[in-house]
Amino acid sequence: HRILLLPGDGIGPEVVEAGCHVLDHLATATNFDISYETGLIGGAAIDATGVPMPAQTLEAARRADAVLLGAVGGPQWHGLPGDKRPEAGLLALRAALGVFANLRPIRVRPQAVEQSPIKREIAEGSDILFVRELTGGLYFGDKGTEGDAAYDVCRYSRTEIERVVRLAADAASSRRGRLTLVDKANVMETSRLWRAVTEEIIAQHYKNLDLEILLVDAATMHLLTRPRDFDVIVTENLFGDILTDEASVLTGSIGLIPSASLGATGAGLYEPVHGSAPDIAGQGKANPIGMIESIA
Amino acid sequence: HRILLLPGDGIGPEVVEAGCHVLDHLATATNFDISYETGLIGGAAIDATGVPMPAQTLEAARRADAVLLGAVGGPQWHGLPGDKRPEAGLLALRAALGVFANLRPIRVRPQAVEQSPIKREIAEGSDILFVRELTGGLYFGDKGTEGDAAYDVCRYSRTEIERVVRLAADAASSRRGRLTLVDKANVMETSRLWRAVTEEIIAQHYKNLDLEILLVDAATMHLLTRPRDFDVIVTENLFGDILTDEASVLTGSIGLIPSASLGATGAGLYEPVHGSAPDIAGQGKANPIGMIESIA
Numbered sequence: 001h002r003i004l005l006l007p008g009d010g011i012g013p014e015v016v017e018a019g020c021h022v023l024d025h026l027a028t029a030t031n032f033d034i035s036y037e038t039g040l041i042g043g044a045a046i047d048a049t050g051v052p053m054p055a056q057t058l059e060a061a062r063r064a065d066a067v068l069l070g071a072v073g074g075p076q077w078h079g080l081p082g083d084k085r086p087e088a089g090l091l092a093l094r095a096a097l098g099v100f101a102n103l104r105p106i107r108v109r110p111q112a113v114e115q116s117p118i119k120r121e122i123a124e125g126s127d128i129l130f131v132r133e134l135t136g137g138l139y140f141g142d143k144g145t146e147g148d149a150a151y152d153v154c155r156y157s158r159t160e161i162e163r164v165v166r167l168a169a170d171a172a173s174s175r176r177g178r179l180t181l182v183d184k185a186n187v188m189e190t191s192r193l194w195r196a197v198t199e200e201i202i203a204q205h206y207k208n209l210d211l212e213i214l215l216v217d218a219a220t221m222h223l224l225t226r227p228r229d230f231d232v233i234v235t236e237n238l239f240g241d242i243l244t245d246e247a248s249v250l251t252g253s254i255g256l257i258p259s260a261s262l263g264a265t266g267a268g269l270y271e272p273v274h275g276s277a278p279d280i281a282g283q284g285k286a287n288p289i290g291m292i293e294s295i296a
Numbered sequence: 297h298r299i300l301l302l303p304g305d306g307i308g309p310e311v312v313e314a315g316c317h318v319l320d321h322l323a324t325a326t327n328f329d330i331s332y333e334t335g336l337i338g339g340a341a342i343d344a345t346g347v348p349m350p351a352q353t354l355e356a357a358r359r360a361d362a363v364l365l366g367a368v369g370g371p372q373w374h375g376l377p378g379d380k381r382p383e384a385g386l387l388a389l390r391a392a393l394g395v396f397a398n399l400r401p402i403r404v405r406p407q408a409v410e411q412s413p414i415k416r417e418i419a420e421g422s423d424i425l426f427v428r429e430l431t432g433g434l435y436f437g438d439k440g441t442e443g444d445a446a447y448d449v450c451r452y453s454r455t456e457i458e459r460v461v462r463l464a465a466d467a468a469s470s471r472r473g474r475l476t477l478v479d480k481a482n483v484m485e486t487s488r489l490w491r492a493v494t495e496e497i498i499a500q501h502y503k504n505l506d507l508e509i510l511l512v513d514a515a516t517m518h519l520l521t522r523p524r525d526f527d528v529i530v531t532e533n534l535f536g537d538i539l540t541d542e543a544s545v546l547t548g549s550i551g552l553i554p555s556a557s558l559g560a561t562g563a564g565l566y567e568p569v570h571g572s573a574p575d576i577a578g579q580g581k582a583n584p585i586g587m588i589e590s591i592a
């Protein structure tokens with residue numbers, strides 16, 4: 001099994017290294033055959049090659065059975081234009097692998113919940129699987145400047161919505177049977193399409209699921225006041241980015257949260273939800289649990 | 297002083313009525329001369345006239361010295377197309393009045409903080425003024441469908457950013473001297489413009505302010521883990537919508553939070569941050585403090 005390691009920036013290399021110790025141990029213990037390759041991405045790739053996603057890394061990712069990513073980004077690359085920044089490397093990788101569904105399980109564990117700013121009696125027992133659309137929306141739409149103005153386009157096709165909603169509905173069916181769609185259908189046309197497609201799919205193919213629909217502003221409140229009510233939450237790319245960071249606070253530490261980004265076929269991309277945390281990089285104190293859980 | 301009352305939907309009429317009792321009392325007690333006019337907006341306007349923002353309401357708003365709004369929206373109008381929904385009336389009103397700055401103060405009061413899911417020791421003492429841009433971004437950009445797809449455009453000009461950032465910086469200067477910009481500059485071109493313009497304005501005209509910049513995903517965490525650190529937060533329309541609802545949870549109830557929407561000239565629009573709350577409408581139990589504070 002070919003695994004591509006992309007340590008990236010900040011605490012990325014530390015957590016990938018810690019993850020590999022676990023993986024090596026498991027491989028030996030279970031006779032699971034692994035070969036590693038290591039590639040450049042993000043700021044590390046910019047420093048070495050001038051671009052955040054070298055062609056070589058993309059080729060290696062396409063060859064791999066799985067890609068393990070640490071984190072990308074840091075203040076030293078903040079001055080660069082949008083398409084030359086470390087994050088552009090991550091976005092290019094997600095697009096190239098076609099990993100449209102980003103699974104982020106937020107499970108509150110008794111060992112860490114005291115660290116959370118949320119009261120224990122609200123947070124404990126929460127177990128939410130976020131399914132964030134990962135290859136569409138504002139992240140990948142047309143964008144640019146026009147005279148004194150700038151613009152970003154959010155675009156979704158029916159097919160892009162359908163595939164990720166089905167994946168989320170399948171996940172909900174094998175869990176507690178509840179699916180929540182988060183959108184902003186009172187303002188956004190793309191949200192109205194998300195809502196129409198989701199209602200259609202659930203009505204036709206997942207009659208046993210309990211579907212709830214929340215506006216994104218309201219969802220930020222419900223996540224904090226009744227987190228145990230949620231089972232699977234599906235949402236578009238930017239809302240998923242925002243809500244998963246918010247919900248991570250329930251657990252007591254974003255350092256604990258793993259993610260898997262999956263497409264229809266090909267390698268999956270596995271990375272902790274935390275970022276590159278430049279403030280603690282290189283000190284050996286980054287929590288590698290998010291990476292280890294991603295490997296699991 | 298001409299005040300236009302727009303009760304709207306759900307609990308809107310109840311809270312506007314409660315607000316008027318206070319206003320009447322103050323007017324008498326202080327010899328402040330008030331005349332009221334009442335107009336239709338949102339679902340109530342749709343039911344009576346077929347449109348969420350009758351021309352008559354717009355004219356009355358332009359004539360008024362201040363507009364007091366209750367809330368708009370409700371499940372009975374969810375099936376309507378985007379531009380015919382109750383919310384379209386509110387958006388048309390914001391645009392017509394040119395109220396580009398939506399001020400939402402989030403002040404945690406000892407009397408209510410126990411109601412919050414956030415631990416008292418984290419939330420207490422928080423006093424954040426959100427300045428949300430209100431007449432631009434995804435709310436007012438071009439949007440529509442194209443075959444099987446839908447799109448929304450987020451657009452900001454330098455001028456739109458400048459005026460609201462200056463207003464926020466002025467507010468911060470008269471408070472604790474800290475301004476936080478929230479954006480998603482690692483992904484969005486509009487955010488990169490927000491960041492450039494804000495840094496420029498602060499460096500040139502507000503040298504004494506302490507400027508912090510946060511990505512929107514990170515901001516959702518910082519609001520919950522260190523809310524007391526924030527003084528004034530300025531951000532674009534949709535991020536402001538999302539973050540103010542999230543931050544309202546700190547106070548123990550969104551029913552307590554007022555807002556003022558201001559333009560360069562003309563009438564301001566004053567409304568509680570809570571929505572129409574159809575589930576408790578007509579029962580006389582809606583909390584009118586958000587409305588009363590908006591009047592204050």
Ligand SMILES: CC(C)[C@H](C(=O)O)[C@@H](O)C(=O)O
Pocket residue numbers: 072073087090241482483513
């Ligand atoms: C680094 C950034 C581009 C990325 C995103 O916004 O998707 C990160 O915040 C994440 O959630 O994986």
Ligand SMILES: CC(C)[C@H](C(=O)O)[C@@H](O)C(=O)O
Pocket residue numbers: 186187217368369383386537
């Ligand atoms: C009703 C809706 C259009 C509105 C918004 O999104 O601006 C509301 O959520 C608000 O925050 O005032």
